[in-house]
Amino acid sequence: MSFSILLRLLTVPLLVISAASIQAEAPAPYSEESVAKGSQLYLHFCTECHGKDGRALMDVISDATDLTDPEAYYNGSTRADMxxxxxxxxxxxxxxxxxxxxxxxxxxxxxxxxxxxxxxxxRAAL
Ligand code: HEC
Structure with a gap:
């Protein structure tokens, strides 16, 4: 196999990979609209353990984290950690x-x- 064919074979997957990463959407930035969407999802999926106010104090079925206090998180509280x-x-x-x-x-x-x-x-610190 000639060197140029080998090079071409190597370039195709690289192009495919970079096209795929361009398509991945950037994380939704912090905005009123995003918070409102998150709130709807939260009320639907998350209150049974974290409670309506996120504090996991009342009517919850597990020992979930108080989400209102980032210092109490066990697994990190940067955006990526969350x-x-x-x-x-x-x-x-x-x-x-x-x-x-x-x-x-x-x-x-x-x-x-x-x-x-x-x-x-x-929010500003993390
Ligand atoms: C079945 C119960 C349950 C449900 C439902 C649930 N959680 Fe949790 N969640 C927990 C528990 C328990 C922890 C603590 C995990 C640990 O001990 O590290 C936790 C931890 C977390 C953490 C990490 C906090 C930390 O301590 O680092 C985040 C963020 C979180 N939950 C968000 C959510 C969101 C958003 C939803 C809804 C999509 C949700 N949870 C639904 C039980 C639940």
Whole structure:
């Protein structure tokens, strides 16, 4: 096999990979609209363990994290950490959600909604 054919064979998969990564959507930025979408999803899927206010104090079935206090998180509280906890699950009691949602954006809306429960200083710091 000549060197140029070999080079061409190597370039095709590289082009396919870079096209795929361009298509991946950027995470939904923090905005009123995203927080509102996240709030709807949260009320539907998350209150049974984290409670309506995110504090996991009343009427909840498991020992879930108080989501209003980023310092109390067991698995990190950066945007990426929170996304991972939601997508892949966390600890013993937090189920993975990535197969429940059509795309990644719903989970970023959830991240934004949870961050809306924090103070502005906490949001700015993390
Ligand atoms: C079946 C109960 C249950 C449901 C439903 C649930 N969670 Fe959780 N969640 C937990 C528990 C328990 C933890 C603590 C995990 C641990 O011990 O590390 C947790 C942790 C988390 C964390 C990480 C916090 C940390 O401590 O690092 C996030 C973020 C989170 N949940 C978001 C959500 C969202 C968003 C939903 C809805 C899509 C949801 N949870 C639904 C039980 C639940």
């Amino acid at each position: 996304y991972r906890s939601i997508a892949d699950g966390a600890g013993v009691g937090m189920p993975p959600w990535k197969s429940q949602f059509k795309g990644e954006q719903d989970m970023w809306h959830l991240v934004n909604f949870i961050r809306s429960l924090w103070t502005a200083e906490q």
